[in-house]
Amino acid sequence: MIKAIPEWSKQEYLMLSLPHEKTDWKPYLNEILKAYENFINHVSKFQKVLLIAPSEKDFKPFKHMQNIEFFICDTNDTWIRDYGPIEILDNNVIKVLNFKFNAWGNKFKSELDNALNSKLFKDKFKENIKDIDFILEGGSVDFNGQGVLLTTKDCLLNSNRNSHLNQKEIETHLKEFFGLSRIIWLENGFIQGDDTDHHIDTLARFIDENTIAYSICENEKDIHFKPLKAMEHELLKTGFNLVKLPLPSPIFYDNKRLGASYANFVFINNALIVPFYNDKNDLIVKENLEKVIKNRQIIGVDARVFLRQNGSLHCACNNLFKGQK
Template sequence: MIKTLAEWSKQELLMLALPHEKTDWKPYLDEILQGYKDFIKAVSAYQKVLLIAPNEADFKPFKDFQNVEFFQCDTNDTWIRDYGAIDICENERLMSLDFSFNAWGNKFQSQLDNEVNSKLFKQHFKSELRTIDLILEGGSIDFNGQGVMLTTKTCLLNENRNSHLNQGELEAKLKQIFNLKTIIWLENGFIKGDDTDSHIDTLARFIDEETIAHCICEDEEDEHFLPLLKMKEELQKTGFKLVELPLPKPLYYEGRRLGASYANFVFINEALILPSYADEKDELIKERLQKALPQRKIISLDARVFLRQNGSLHCACQNRFLGQR
C-alpha cells in the first residue's frame, strides 16, 4: 500500500543545495549566502539540515552551524525542491522516488542537478531510491496526505514536460505512482516572475488535511487580480476550507517584477518558515497562518534576495521524512 506524505509529516532533515560561483547567483553571491545562513539557522533549531555543494570551500560559511551535515556534489542550480527525491510511504516504510528533471522544460542546464539523487543516495543516505520514468518537479505538486494532490494544468500539461501523455494518461500514471484518490487540476492562477509555468507552490498549498492556503490579489488594476480570482473560484468548488494569502506589493529588481508569494512557505518539525518581503502584509499573513496552525510556530524570514532567481524558500529546499527505511 502506497501513501503520499503531507509536508507537515515528521521530517528527518531538510536538504538545501547551496548557491556557488558557477550558478547565476554569482553577481550577488554574498547576499544570497546571507539569506541561506538565516534560513539554515532558523531550520536547524528544529531539525537537521543537509547542505549540498560542489566544493568543500562552499561549506566554509556554515561549518560552525549546529545540526548541519554536508554532501559534496556538483550542481547546476539551487532549486532542489524540483529535482530532489520525493518521499512516499510504501507498506509502512519510506521509499524515495527519483523523477526526471529537465529544468522546467529545458529552459536551463540540468544534467548535474538530475544526477544529484543517485549520488546522494548511493554515497550518503545508502537507502533505496526508485527511478520513475516521468518528468515531475516537487514544486509542481502538493499533497494533503489523504490521497488528494493539488497541481496546475499550465505546468503538468505543458508540452515541454511529458508531451507524449494527455491529461487522462498523466492522471492515471500519477494516481498509480502516488495511490491517489483525487487530483485537483487548477486551470487559473499565475505569479509574475515565476518561470516554472505556474508551480502550485507559488499559488496554493495544503496546510492540513482539510485546508488550502492560496494567493489572492486585492488590487483590481494588477495583472494578477483576475487570474487569482478565477483560481479562488475553482478552489471554492473543491470542498476544502480556504485561507487567503494576499500578494505583497510588487517588488522589482533591475526593472523586472519579482515573483513574491506567501504560498512558498516551508513546513519543518513543529514550525513553519514563512517568506516575508518587507511588506505591510507580512504580519497579517503570519497572524493568519498562526491562527490556522495554532500548534506550530510561524517564523518569518526575509526572502527578497531569493526572488532574484525566480524562486523563494520552498523552492530552495526538499524534505526528507522520518521513518523506517
C-alpha cells in the same frame, strides 16, 4: 498500499543545495549566501539540515552552525525542491522516488541536478531509490496525505514535460505513483516572475488535510487580480477550508518584477517558515496562518534575495522524512 507524504509530517532533514560561483547567483553571491545563512539558522534550531554543494569551501559560511551535515556534489542550480527526491509510504515504509528533471521544460542546463538523487542515496544514505521515467518537479505538486493532489494544468500538462502523454494518461501515472483518489487541476492563477509554468507552490498549498492556503491579489489594477480571483472561484468548489494569503506589493530588481508569493512556505518540525518581503502583508499572512495552524511556531524569513533567480524559500529546500538512515 501507497500513500503520498504531506509536508507537515515528521522530518529527518531539510535539504538545501547552496548557491556557488558556477550558478547564476554569482553576481550577488555574498548576498544570497547571507540569505541562506539566515534561513538555515532558523531551521537548524528545530531539526537537522543537509547542505549540498560542489566543494568543501562552499560550506565555510555554515560550519559554525549546529545540526548541519554536508554532502559534496556538483550542481547546476539551487532549486532542489524540483530536482530532489519525492518520498512516499509503501505499506508504511518510506520509499524514495527519483523523477526526471529537465529544468522546467529544458529552459536551462540540468544534467548535474538530474544526477543528484542517485549520488546522494548511493553515497550518503546507502539506500536504494526507484527511478521513474516521468518528468516531475516537487514544486508542481502538493498533497494532503489523504489521497488528494493539488496541481496546475499549465505545468503538468505542458508540452515541455511529458508531451507523449495526455491528461488522462498523466492522471493514471500520478495516481499510481502516489496512491491518489483525487486530483485537483487548477486552470487559473499565476505569479509574474515565476518561470516554472505556474508551479502550485506559488499559488495554493495544503496546510492540513482539510485546508488550503492560497494567494490572492487585492489590487484590482494589478496583473494578478483577475487570474487569482478565477483561481479562488475554482478553490471554492473543492470542498476544502480556505485561508487567504494576500500578495505583497510589487517587488522589482533590475526593473524586473519578481515572483513574490507567501504560498512558498516551508514546513519543518514544530514550525512553519514563511517568506517575508518587508511588506505590510507579512504580518497579515502570519496572523492568518496562526489562526489555523495551532501546533507550530510561525516564523518569517526575509526571502527578497531568493526572488532574483525566480524562486523563494520552498523552492530552495526539500524535505526528507523521518525514517531515513
